[in-house]
Amino acid sequence: MRIRSSSVLRLVLPSLLVACTPAQAPRPVPTVRAPVLPAAAPLVIAHRGASGHRPEHTLEGYTLAVQMGADFIEPDLVSTKDGVLVARHENEIGATTDVASKFASRKTRKVIDGDTISGWFTEDFTLAELRTLRANERLSFRSHAYDGQFLIPTFDEVLALADSLGRTRGHAVGVYPETKHPTYFRGIGLAIEEPMLRSLRARGLDRADAPVFIQSFESGNLRTLSKQTRIRLIQLVSTAPQVTPAALRDMATYAYGVGANTRQIVGGDSSAVPTTLIADAHAAGLRVHVWTLRPELVFLAKRYGGDPIAEVHEMLRLGVDGMFGDYPDQVVRGLRR
Ligand code: G3P
Ligand code: CA
Numbered sequence: 001m002r003i004r005s006s007s008v009l010r011l012v013l014p015s016l017l018v019a020c021t022p023a024q025a026p027r028p029v030p031t032v033r034a035p036v037l038p039a040a041a042p043l044v045i046a047h048r049g050a051s052g053h054r055p056e057h058t059l060e061g062y063t064l065a066v067q068m069g070a071d072f073i074e075p076d077l078v079s080t081k082d083g084v085l086v087a088r089h090e091n092e093i094g095a096t097t098d099v100a101s102k103f104a105s106r107k108t109r110k111v112i113d114g115d116t117i118s119g120w121f122t123e124d125f126t127l128a129e130l131r132t133l134r135a136n137e138r139l140s141f142r143s144h145a146y147d148g149q150f151l152i153p154t155f156d157e158v159l160a161l162a163d164s165l166g167r168t169r170g171h172a173v174g175v176y177p178e179t180k181h182p183t184y185f186r187g188i189g190l191a192i193e194e195p196m197l198r199s200l201r202a203r204g205l206d207r208a209d210a211p212v213f214i215q216s217f218e219s220g221n222l223r224t225l226s227k228q229t230r231i232r233l234i235q236l237v238s239t240a241p242q243v244t245p246a247a248l249r250d251m252a253t254y255a256y257g258v259g260a261n262t263r264q265i266v267g268g269d270s271s272a273v274p275t276t277l278i279a280d281a282h283a284a285g286l287r288v289h290v291w292t293l294r295p296e297l298v299f300l301a302k303r304y305g306g307d308p309i310a311e312v313h314e315m316l317r318l319g320v321d322g323m324f325g326d327y328p329d330q331v332v333r334g335l336r337r
Helices: 059-067 155-169 182-187 193-202 220-228 245-251 277-283 308-318 328-336
Strands: 017-019 027-029 043-046 076-079 085-087 108-112 115-119 213-216 232-236 257-261 287-293 322-325
Touching: 043 059, 043 287, 043 328, 059 155, 085 155, 085 193, 155 193, 182 220, 193 220, 213 220, 220 232, 245 277, 257 277, 277 287, 287 308, 308 328, 322 328
Parallel strands: 043 322, 213 232, 232 257, 257 287, 287 322
Antiparallel strands: 017 027, 076 085, 108 115
């Protein structure tokens, strides 16, 4: 099943949605009307939620993203000490939570996938301990108005939220989990894949037409998953050798699509000459989803002249099938125009 953004039911959302924050009383979320997109529009994938507007990977950020018209919400997945999957971009949570002030003595240093990292790691904390934390905005130049308010959600809570929001708006809210450091987590006895599949199966989502994509920068776990589930898989890539025509043809033996950096699609700051990645991927039978559309000048290629909608239009013109954005409202606006 391909979720379409054009459903008429997308036009109006209820005036009040309730964010699920298990340790707090439900709070109303302000109304945002999701616009209607053209039927052929690429998927809008809310990168870590509406992470430009709310601290990343929070139920409040995911909810806002859906209200803004996102087709999919993206939880990056890591494990707790007691084997519960939670949504965090990395297992080190010092930059995105208040853990430093609450568990100062638990700071440590580890080597994760070859990088030496100092901080606080999800695999050293039980879920109950992580529940005492609150999310903070990662980037200094984004709003910190919501710091200290929102919980770290579990993957099960993200799935429950997507189900609830999908029922409310009348068509499915897709979920796009990414396995973070899967080899590392398997090596410490906290593998991500099995509990992820269990959660998806519990909700009847282990289907080729489910509104789910599973993504990974690693290929080993995707190749294994391709034998264990019919859920569509997306191979994330970051280097040129990963996207040669031959590599893409091999990728198509286990993956539904390729997730590429926008810079792998079209040049750098000044070049508007596209690479052959989209054409090669499509020739191999792969969909192409790009990450990450971000409007701030520190991220946006200079050739867009400060206009993030120009980037949306360029990706649309070049034929991508999905766009990850920190500001899903901007991606929706660009597609609607
Ligand atoms: O998953 C697509 C994109 O999110 C990959 O980058 O580092 O934000 O997970 P990252
Ligand atoms: Ca991700």
